[in-house]
Each structure stands twice: as C-alpha cells, then as structure tokens.
Amino acid sequence: MSKKVLTLWISLLLTVGVxxxxxxxxxxxxxxxxxxxAMGNTGIASANNSAALFYNPAAMANIFTxxxxxxxxxxxxxxxxxxxxxxxxxxxxxxxxxxxxINFMNDFIGQNPFIKLDTGANLFINLDKKGLTVAANxxxxxxxxxxxxxxxxxxxxxxxxLDHIRQTGVSIPxxxxxxxxxxxxxxxxxxxxxxxYDLNNxxxxxxxxxxxxNGVKGSGSGYDVGFLYRTATxxxxxxxxxxxxxxxxxxxxxIPEEYALGLSTLHSYGIFRLVTAMDWxxxxxxxxxxxDKSINRRLHFGLELGILPLSxxxxxxxxxxxxxxxxxxxQPIESYNLGLSGVEIALGHSLILGYTKYIEETGExxxxxPSPRTVIYLSLGF
Amino acid sequence: MRAKLEKPFLGQVLFLISVFVxxxxxxxxxxxxxxxxxxxxxxxxxxxxxxxWTKAIAACEGLEGDEGKHLTAIAYMGRSGLTMVxxxxxxxxxxxxxxxxxFEKIPDTAAKVSDFKTALNKIMGxxxxxxxxxxxEAVLLSSLLIFKELKTLLGLTLVNGEIxxxxxxxxNIDNCxxxxxxxxxxxxxxAKNVPGNVVFSGxxxxxxxxICGDLTSDVSVADSTQDTTTVVELSLEDDPExxxxxxxxxxxxxxDSAQIGAGSPLYYNKIASEAYAVxxxxxxxxxxxxxxxxxxTNFSKIISPLPAIAFCNDGAIALPEAxxxxxxxxxxxxFLENPGF
Numbered sequence: 001m002s003k004k005v006l007t008l009w010i011s012l013l014l015t016v017g018v019x020x021x022x023x024x025x026x027x028x029x030x031x032x033x034x035x036x037x038a039m040g041n042t043g044i045a046s047a048n049n050s051a052a053l054f055y056n057p058a059a060m061a062n063i064f065t066x067x068x069x070x071x072x073x074x075x076x077x078x079x080x081x082x083x084x085x086x087x088x089x090x091x092x093x094x095x096x097x098x099x100x101x102i103n104f105m106n107d108f109i110g111q112n113p114f115i116k117l118d119t120g121a122n123l124f125i126n127l128d129k130k131g132l133t134v135a136a137n138x139x140x141x142x143x144x145x146x147x148x149x150x151x152x153x154x155x156x157x158x159x160x161x162l163d164h165i166r167q168t169g170v171s172i173p174x175x176x177x178x179x180x181x182x183x184x185x186x187x188x189x190x191x192x193x194x195x196x197y198d199l200n201n202x203x204x205x206x207x208x209x210x211x212x213x214n215g216v217k218g219s220g221s222g223y224d225v226g227f228l229y230r231t232a233t234x235x236x237x238x239x240x241x242x243x244x245x246x247x248x249x250x251x252x253x254x255i256p257e258e259y260a261l262g263l264s265t266l267h268s269y270g271i272f273r274l275v276t277a278m279d280w281x282x283x284x285x286x287x288x289x290x291x292d293k294s295i296n297r298r299l300h301f302g303l304e305l306g307i308l309p310l311s312x313x314x315x316x317x318x319x320x321x322x323x324x325x326x327x328x329x330x331q332p333i334e335s336y337n338l339g340l341s342g343v344e345i346a347l348g349h350s351l352i353l354g355y356t357k358y359i360e361e362t363g364e365x366x367x368x369x370p371s372p373r374t375v376i377y378l379s380l381g382f
Numbered sequence: 383m384r385a386k387l388e389k390p391f392l393g394q395v396l397f398l399i400s401v402f403v404x405x406x407x408x409x410x411x412x413x414x415x416x417x418x419x420x421x422x423x424x425x426x427x428x429x430x431x432x433x434x435w436t437k438a439i440a441a442c443e444g445l446e447g448d449e450g451k452h453l454t455a456i457a458y459m460g461r462s463g464l465t466m467v468x469x470x471x472x473x474x475x476x477x478x479x480x481x482x483x484x485f486e487k488i489p490d491t492a493a494k495v496s497d498f499k500t501a502l503n504k505i506m507g508x509x510x511x512x513x514x515x516x517x518x519e520a521v522l523l524s525s526l527l528i529f530k531e532l533k534t535l536l537g538l539t540l541v542n543g544e545i546x547x548x549x550x551x552x553x554n555i556d557n558c559x560x561x562x563x564x565x566x567x568x569x570x571x572x573a574k575n576v577p578g579n580v581v582f583s584g585x586x587x588x589x590x591x592x593i594c595g596d597l598t599s600d601v602s603v604a605d606s607t608q609d610t611t612t613v614v615e616l617s618l619e620d621d622p623e624x625x626x627x628x629x630x631x632x633x634x635x636x637x638d639s640a641q642i643g644a645g646s647p648l649y650y651n652k653i654a655s656e657a658y659a660v661x662x663x664x665x666x667x668x669x670x671x672x673x674x675x676x677x678x679t680n681f682s683k684i685i686s687p688l689p690a691i692a693f694c695n696d697g698a699i700a701l702p703e704a705x706x707x708x709x710x711x712x713x714x715x716x717f718l719e720n721p722g723f
Contacts, residue, residue: 025420109431110428110431110432149427149431150430151430151431151433151460151467152430152456152459152460152465152466152467153456153465153466153467153470153515198515199466199467199470199471200470200514200515288420289418289419289420290418290419290420291419291420291421292417292420293417293418294417296413297413326412326413363428364416364420364423364425365412365413365415365416365421366412367413367414368413368416368428369424369428
C-alpha cells in the first residue's frame, strides 16, 4: 500500500468529508430551522418565523408583519465534526506512519461527523392580521454525513445531498381567524450520493466516488396542506395539522408523505413570553426503516421564553429548550451536558442570531444512537 | 374585526401544563429496546463500533441476512484479536509475507480456535452472497486454523521474521519426530546397499481432524496399514553393473488418510482462495494450503544410486491423487518437505 493510498484515504476523510453510508436512518427533513430544533423540533402549531413554510403553511398566520430574510444562513454540525475540525486545527493527528494511520482509524470508528448548510432567502407578506399571509422561499441545503464503522475492516459510509428548494404558500383565515387553512407548493431539485468505501477499495486504488460522477439526481414537486386552530384565550392555545404529499424525486430519495399534529400555547407575563409546543410528527410512520414505529422518536416537545418582546414574533433575547426524539436538550450524554438548547438575539428582523444545541436520533429508535449537534443561524432582513 | 379574547382561564393553563408533563411521563423518554430488524442490526453495529466483542456477539447472534451473519463473524474474530485492518495493511506491504504475518495470530487457546471456527462457518457456511472481503476473511481464518495444526505438527517457530520447522535449515524432514524411515541393507547379490525397511507410524488423527474435519463435527480418519514384504522392481539400466534388479522391501507403514469435509478449514481454504484469487487486491497464493496439499505427490526417499522408494505403493495403501479432496500422509509428507514458508 499503500501508505500513500491509506494517507490519501484518511486525508479525504478529513478534508472532503467522506462519510459512511448510513445504514441506520436519520429522519432527514428539509428546512429544519434553529428555532424549532431548539424547541425539540416542534413547529406544526408553534412555527412563527420565516421557516414556517417548512413546518405548516397554515402557521404562517402566526406572522403578523412583513418578514424578509435576505439572506439567511444556517450551519449545523455534529460534535464529532467539531472534534475532527479541532484535530485538524491543532495538529493532534499524525499520519506519518502506518501505525499512526491505523490508530487514527481505530480512534475514528463509530464517530459521525455531520455538517449541514442552509442558505437562501425568505419573503413573508402578511396582508391581514387575522392570518392572511403569502410567502415564498428559496433555499439551498447541503448535507454531508460521514460515519466510519466496522473496526475489523473500517468502512466509510457517506451521504452527501444537495437540495435546491423553491416554495410558495399562503395561509387563509376563515371567519374571524380562529381557523386558518394553509397550502404551499414546492419544487425540489436533489442531487445525492450514498456510498460505502472500505479498506479494500483503498488497497485496490479505487477512485473515491464523487457527487458529480457517481451521484444521482432527481426533481419533483409537491404540496403541503395544513390547518391551524387558534383559541381566543389568553393562553392562546393553538392546534395545528399538516399533510405533506409525497414527492417523488426519480433516482434520488423521495420525500415521504407525512401527517403531523401539533399543539402550542403562548402566555405573556409582562416582559416575558412563554411558548410551549408539542408535535407528533410522521404519524403514519413513513420515515425510517421498515418496521420503525417508534412513537418516542416522533414526539417533540419545546419551551421558549422570550425576554423583552419586540413584536409578536421576536424578542430581544429568547431562550429555548426542548425534547427531541427521546432526548432532553439538557440531558448529559456520557458526561456531555448540552445546557440550554437555544439562545437567540434579535434586532427585529434586521439581524437575528441564533444558537442551538440539540440531539438528533441517528439510530433506529429513540435512545439508540444520539448525535449531539450545534446550529448557528444568521439572518439579515427587514 | 378583531377576535375577542376570552377571559383568562387559569384552569386551562394548568391543564395544558399538565398535558405537557403527562405526555413526557407517559410516553417515556426513550425506547427501551429494538422493535424491528433494522434496529437489531444497528445495535449489533454499535457494539462492534465500541469493540465490545462479547456484547457484540450477543447483539449480532441470531440476526438474519448476510449482513447480520457477517457482522456476527466479525464479532467472533474481534473477540479473539483478529481484525482485518491490521492484517490487510500488513499484507499490502510488499516487505511482509502472508505466512509470517499471520503467524502471530495463530490461535493458542481453545476459545480462540472456537471463535475462528464459528466465524469461518458463518462466512462460508451461512452467508449466501459473499463479497471479496468475506473471501479474504475466509482465507485468513482457514489459514490460521490450518496453521495451528501445522504448528503443532511441525513445531513452527518464528525467528527473525522467518518461520522455522522441525525440518531445520536446510530442510530435512528426517529431523522431525514423525519422520518416516527408510533403512538400507547390504545386499550380497548386488554387493550394494539397497532399500530394506520402510517404517512409518502415521501423522495421527488430530492433524486431520483439525484441517479436514467439518467445523461442527469430526472427520473420519482412516488408518491404512501395510506390514508386508514387497518386492520392488527397480530399474538400474543406467548402471551397467546392475541393470534391472528386484529388491525386497519390507513395509511397516501406517498411513492416515481423510476425506476433506465439505465444511472443513481446508475445504473453505480451497473455495475462498479460488474465489479471492479472481479479483483480490492482495496476493494470498501462499495461503492456498489446499492447492499445495492435495497435489497427489507421493512421498518418497532415495537411496543412491537406486531410484526413489515411494511410501505409498499401489498395494495396500492407495496412491494419492491430485484434487480428489482426499489427503493422506504421503501427500502431506510431500507438502511438509516444502511447505512454502
């Protein structure tokens, strides 16, 4: 070998991000945003920001002004990705000798570097305080998910996806606005690559798969139909529901049909505003592997405390916590403590900075294989 | 027209909070166990990634499908200290030879032998569609099990990167305790030493059990005994003094033989070596023990100027045949003269 090949392989792993084919299945949903993720990935009833189109078009009725993000930028990464980056930065890995290389691979077994980038623009125009809102969204989403497995014969499972999403939608209040119906239409172009590359491939000098040469492409369109029922109480109880039509993307992975329900409340106490939320996502168990019917994995709970509200949607400072797929955001994982799951600082819509820590289930059931992740969000707009 | 807010309702708020808390309590935080096949498979992989081999075996054992069985095999290998990454990187280094590289991995306990046998049986006996990696693993596993028997038989040692045998250097099988003997006697007719007595007590059943026995059962080892005086015609046409002569050779020979079991290390070595050789990335020809054992070569000794005296003659002891999936001592003795390591 092939020290050269091995070095190249590991270097690719480090620099390009060559991951593992993902055998267990993470629920890969498009457009999951920092606020919802900080609140346990709730949003079917509680969405009230510029990501509402991805959760429930009827929830756009929770937006009472114009809202333009131009642009927004969201970066998500797993702790393993951060650790890898740190290693690369401080030079703590040494690939000079074959022993070093093997030790590195052994150390890397079981880790799961994950990086996701979302960027684009959002436009929301509220036409009526009862909830008539029209919106458009333009998003690029790139996902790189790497996993090294099998200590006997290490293999790199890689998942790379590029999505180009365009969607538009409208929320329409009925009567006095207690009941809101929403519909959105989306067009998705997807390019993805899912492969496994093992040591045998490296020894055989097999070319490393690339998205351009080995990836698959697909495009398709679909629509979401949702509702939001808002009670006229001080606790502002809201019940939301959405149905997403399955979107076939030809050679690429389809977006499965989804039914989801959500419950949310909002309480105001002076300078504080408390939001609670609970979602039951993927009610018909379309996500995941065959036989995956875990309810815990599909339940989401969230809390949000806004301090010094600026509007009905934003506060100067917002703190969040949540329970996502079986994991409390503050749950220690082998001495790892996430602390508060989300903090946001906003200057109206002009500048929003969000920071979220959450845990994603990447195994087959709630509690099997947690992936602690961080999300950093920035949007400029008005 | 604005919707009119209803009056604050504390009970409603408390109810909602109660629902929130109760939902968490009743649903539980996490699932406690796998509920479907993919979850079981993932649990197995996680234990493997953690290199908790015994837990991995428990999690993987019983998984259906080729992937699950392969992972189970990996768990058994891992428990006994065999990982392909170490082997492969070593094998890919041209300065290493496969035989010396795996020498240190020869199982030295019954538990390791059992793990390797189980792993080999999983890969070759249970997996339906095998990959090159699996064939590679099977070549190595079968070689280790064969090596284990050879080590016992030949007293193999590794000195300065070279494998030594009881035959010594230069190799002479007469130096081994099991060596057959061919005694020459002075023949007054020809006024010369001629072959007189062939004595050999066999390599024993244990060796054949180890390499030819199915992984899950013993193999039948046959003893063929010849205890007769046989007239052997020897041609000495090139020697004008003697021409063609007949000499009496006394055989006191026990030759063990065994059919290579269809689930034995040697049989799997044959199948895996052939399959891996097609497109394997590493030259493992030196680990094709079957190819170098079942050659049909009859062990013989020479007493100059007489030609070779074969230890298996065509009398009471069947002559060895190449590639007939049967081994006997005559073939093995020939192999041991030049084992290739």
